[in-house]
Amino acid sequence: MFYGIACAFTHNVAMNKRTTITNEKSIARINTGKNAEAAAADFLQANCHTIIARNLRLGHLEIDLLATLPNTNLLIVIEVKARRAGTHAPELRVDWRKRRHLIMAAQMLLSRRMFRGKQIQFDVVAVEMDQLQKPQSLRHIPRAFDANLFQ
Numbered sequence: 001m002f003y004g005i006a007c008a009f010t011h012n013v014a015m016n017k018r019t020t021i022t023n024e025k026s027i028a029r030i031n032t033g034k035n036a037e038a039a040a041a042d043f044l045q046a047n048c049h050t051i052i053a054r055n056l057r058l059g060h061l062e063i064d065l066l067a068t069l070p071n072t073n074l075l076i077v078i079e080v081k082a083r084r085a086g087t088h089a090p091e092l093r094v095d096w097r098k099r100r101h102l103i104m105a106a107q108m109l110l111s112r113r114m115f116r117g118k119q120i121q122f123d124v125v126a127v128e129m130d131q132l133q134k135p136q137s138l139r140h141i142p143r144a145f146d147a148n149l150f151q
Contacts, residue, residue: 035129036127051065053066061108064079065077072119075120078123079094081093083127
């Protein structure tokens with residue numbers, strides 16, 4: 001009887017340590033994402049984009065950055081991807097599932113009155129991070145994919 005209680009106690013301690021490690025990794029990943037999105041937004045604003053929204057939630061879908069260009073009827077949905085420098089290109093992580101989610105989010109956005117009649121463009125910003133999780137290089141890929149491929 002005592003043996004069962006001792007095992008349960010040590011198991012709970014191990015779970016708490018694992019949970020703590022997982023939470024630290026999650027926090028680091030969230031901070032990396034925030035740093036990358038902030039760098040992408042600064043870069044786009046320096047290149048004449050107007051950021052309308054960051055981390056826009058539409059149901060279970062999310063748009064990292066939503067921007068416009070001045071004097072255009074264009075609404076730009078921007079996906080920001082970050083990776084450590086030296087690993088494979090971050091933009092390769094925008095697979096068909098992520099593209100489909102972005103297209104569904106854009107369709108939900110276009111159904112709103114304030115965005116009716118707008119043209120949609122899907123861009124990707126790839127950010128490579130250094131060891132301190134600071135942006136090292138940034139690539140903006142305008143018109144990264146086309147929504148017509150999924151219809």
